[in-house]
Amino acid sequence: xxxxLRSESHSDVCLPSHAxxxxxxxxxxxxxxxxxxxxxxxxxQPGKSAIEVRGxxxxxxxxxxxxxxxxxxxxxxxxxxxFTLLGPSGCGKTTLLRLIAGFDFPSAGEILLHGQDIxxxxxxxxxxxxxxxxYALFPHMTVAENIGxxxxxxxxxxxxxxxxxxxxxxxxxxxxxxxxxxxxxSGGQQQRVALARALAPQxxxxxxxxxxxxxxxxxxxxxxxxxxxLQHETGITFIFVTHDQEEALxxxxxxxxxxxxxxxxxxxxxxxxxxxxxxxxxxxxGETNFLTAAITGMGNGKARATLKSGATIDATVAxxxxxxxxxxxxxxxxxxxxxxxxxxxxxxxxxxxxxxTDTHIHxxxxxxxxxxxxxxxxxxxGCGFERGDKVGILIGNDAAQVxxx
Amino acid sequence: xxxxxxxxxxxxxxxxxxxCFFALYLPIITxxxxxxxxxxxxxxxxxxxxxxxxxAWNNSQVVDxxxxxxxxxxxxxxxxxxxxxxxxxxxxxxxxxPGLGFKYAFINQPLMVPEIVTAxxxxxxxxxxKIWTGYSGLGYLMAAHTAFCIPFAYLPIRARLESMxxxxxxxxxxxxxxxxxxFRRVTFPLLWPGILAGLMLAFVISLxxxxxTEFVKSGGQDTLPTYMLGQFRRFITPEIxxxxxxxLLISILIVTVFFFISRKKDQE
Numbered sequence: 001x002x003x004x005l006r007s008e009s010h011s012d013v014c015l016p017s018h019a020x021x022x023x024x025x026x027x028x029x030x031x032x033x034x035x036x037x038x039x040x041x042x043x044x045q046p047g048k049s050a051i052e053v054r055g056x057x058x059x060x061x062x063x064x065x066x067x068x069x070x071x072x073x074x075x076x077x078x079x080x081x082x083f084t085l086l087g088p089s090g091c092g093k094t095t096l097l098r099l100i101a102g103f104d105f106p107s108a109g110e111i112l113l114h115g116q117d118i119x120x121x122x123x124x125x126x127x128x129x130x131x132x133x134x135y136a137l138f139p140h141m142t143v144a145e146n147i148g149x150x151x152x153x154x155x156x157x158x159x160x161x162x163x164x165x166x167x168x169x170x171x172x173x174x175x176x177x178x179x180x181x182x183x184x185x186s187g188g189q190q191q192r193v194a195l196a197r198a199l200a201p202q203x204x205x206x207x208x209x210x211x212x213x214x215x216x217x218x219x220x221x222x223x224x225x226x227x228x229x230l231q232h233e234t235g236i237t238f239i240f241v242t243h244d245q246e247e248a249l250x251x252x253x254x255x256x257x258x259x260x261x262x263x264x265x266x267x268x269x270x271x272x273x274x275x276x277x278x279x280x281x282x283x284x285x286g287e288t289n290f291l292t293a294a295i296t297g298m299g300n301g302k303a304r305a306t307l308k309s310g311a312t313i314d315a316t317v318a319x320x321x322x323x324x325x326x327x328x329x330x331x332x333x334x335x336x337x338x339x340x341x342x343x344x345x346x347x348x349x350x351x352x353x354x355x356x357t358d359t360h361i362h363x364x365x366x367x368x369x370x371x372x373x374x375x376x377x378x379x380x381x382g383c384g385f386e387r388g389d390k391v392g393i394l395i396g397n398d399a400a401q402v403x404x405x
Numbered sequence: 406x407x408x409x410x411x412x413x414x415x416x417x418x419x420x421x422x423x424x425c426f427f428a429l430y431l432p433i434i435t436x437x438x439x440x441x442x443x444x445x446x447x448x449x450x451x452x453x454x455x456x457x458x459x460x461a462w463n464n465s466q467v468v469d470x471x472x473x474x475x476x477x478x479x480x481x482x483x484x485x486x487x488x489x490x491x492x493x494x495x496x497x498x499x500x501x502x503p504g505l506g507f508k509y510a511f512i513n514q515p516l517m518v519p520e521i522v523t524a525x526x527x528x529x530x531x532x533x534x535k536i537w538t539g540y541s542g543l544g545y546l547m548a549a550h551t552a553f554c555i556p557f558a559y560l561p562i563r564a565r566l567e568s569m570x571x572x573x574x575x576x577x578x579x580x581x582x583x584x585x586x587x588f589r590r591v592t593f594p595l596l597w598p599g600i601l602a603g604l605m606l607a608f609v610i611s612l613x614x615x616x617x618t619e620f621v622k623s624g625g626q627d628t629l630p631t632y633m634l635g636q637f638r639r640f641i642t643p644e645i646x647x648x649x650x651x652x653l654l655i656s657i658l659i660v661t662v663f664f665f666i667s668r669k670k671d672q673e
């Protein structure tokens with residue numbers, strides 16, 4: 001999944017073939033063209049940063065009750081990027097988003113927007129808009145009035161506001177409901193209005209605070225594709241906050257994994273999934289197996305790791321890390337293979353769980369560690385193993401990663 | 406749950422409900438019925454007539470007192486509501502800090518101090534000012550009414566502000582609205598039902614006041630309630646009932662109007 005995404009993320013619209021893409025190009029051109037025409041969207045300059053967070057700290061409370069919600073965070077978010085802040089609740093991701101939006105001010109550090117420090121500016125002076133978790137649509141206004149609010153506040157002429165609102169309604173496919181009150185439309189429609197309202201003033205950066213968490217599963221999947229489409233069509237930098245690792249992997253160009261007020265790792269979904277730097281990252285994203293190993297040598301940028309079973313495997317190493325002696329090695333369940341013969345590891349099958357697309361086989365290693373292997377299912381045969389079987393586990397050539405901790 | 410414990414099925418529920426109902430409404434119903442009495446008594450029924458309504462309407466003292474009541478209530482309720490709105494904004498749109506509870510108490514002081522104490526205090530205080538300034542108009546009554554109306558206007562406005570989604574104001578700020586524009590375009594329209602409720606409550610409370618008015622008023626400044634109280638000291642005719650009935654009607658009208666306005670707002 002992650003690997004597929006990576007190859008697609010810079011190609012054309014990232015849509016699976018079953019997605020409703022027949023009419024998704026309606027509004028595409030107009031949104032882009034007008035964006036450029038007004039000169040609000042800065043021309044693409046790959047690699048140039050839209051937002052640069054430099055040494056930002058945010059402390060709440062005073063005295064003994066002081067809590068650092070953000071502990072000296074630095075990150076650079078590129079122009080035109082779908083960037084995700086991923087982490088469990090309380091990790092500081094929403095705090096960072098609020099600092100960028102201007103709803104809170106950092107205790108220390110700088111936040112640069114295209115090189116200009118915006119940290120001291122109030123929210124209404126920042127060319128940055130937000131999609132709120134609860135949408136925060138104005139209940140006393142119609143859908144169209146909601147969408148036009150930002151432009152109106154910017155003092156744009158009425159005709160321009162009207163045209164832009166029509167364009168936005170088209171972009172999120174809400175033309176038919178433009179005169180409804182926001183209480184008269186469904187949750188998914190409210191979500192679209194919230195998006196259109198935030199996109200209408202053509203912000204340099206769009207902030208999204210867990211915008212999909214209130215939607216049911218099917219709608220959430222649809223909106224994930226929709227968001228990706230909107231980002232592609234508008235060319236605006238998206239900063240997306242979520243605690244849902246799957247959402248982060250499927251949508252993002254790059255992900256920053258956060259925990260306890262710190263950014264642990266920044267990388268493409270592929271990097272984050274396959275080359276986690278720390279235990280927290282490996283554990284938080286997807287399922288994984290942790291093995292202790294002795295590092296016996298380095299070569300070609302890879303470490304030679306000797307497992308408890310005595311087998312030695314090659315493993316990539318977390319960036320900038322020089323492993324010594326003992327280290328933790330991670331192997332994803334789908335990158336290992338079960339065999340009835342001898343493998344790199346050996347153990348006993350404890351449990352077999354069928355998942356439809358694949359089967360998870362839980363093995364208790366002879367070294368008493370737990371290890372899970374994920375095996376693709378076929379129609380014609382079962383997984384080939386039974387509880388209690390003595391099995392070997394083969395770890396592929398490029399399956400293991402040495403963690404920093 | 407509901408089927409196992411339904412209060413309506415408890416023994417004696419109907420009886421208690423009826424007692425409460427009669428205790429609340431029987432006196433009012435009696436009052437209204439005798440307003441239409443043709444005779445001179447408020448207790449002996451002598452047939453239906455509108456004569457007491459005519460008489461009250463033609464009684465210049467009643468008309469003057471009514472106009473005075475309305476003047477005082479309009480001014481006091483308006484000023485009290487404006488002050489209360491500002492106070493409610495200041496006490497809810499802030500991070501809680503030590504001393505905030507004290508401020509609530511300070512604003513709601515008229516609810517806690519016995520009215521008679523305030524009345525005596527104002528009597529003494531205003532008499533001093535009267536001597537100094539020589540002014541003896543309705544201003545004293547308006548000022549006094551404004552003061553005790555503030556908490557009544559404050560409470561519904563604060564309740565409305567507290568139940569309002571704060572992220573709406575954040576969203577307005579995010580969409581380039583300056584604090585003043587955010588207030589005018591988002592906070593105020595949403596707060597309006599609360600402000601209206603505060604205004605009506607303050608208006609009714611002011612209209613109704615006897616104790617403070619009785620102490621503060623100068624000669625010839627009777628409001629409708631103090632006029633009626635004065636009448637009781639002499640002889641009572643169903644004229645009082647007629648006046649009260651009109652009073653009641655106006656109150657019901659105000660409450661009904663407010664009910665429909667607030668319901669419409671909620672539907673939006």
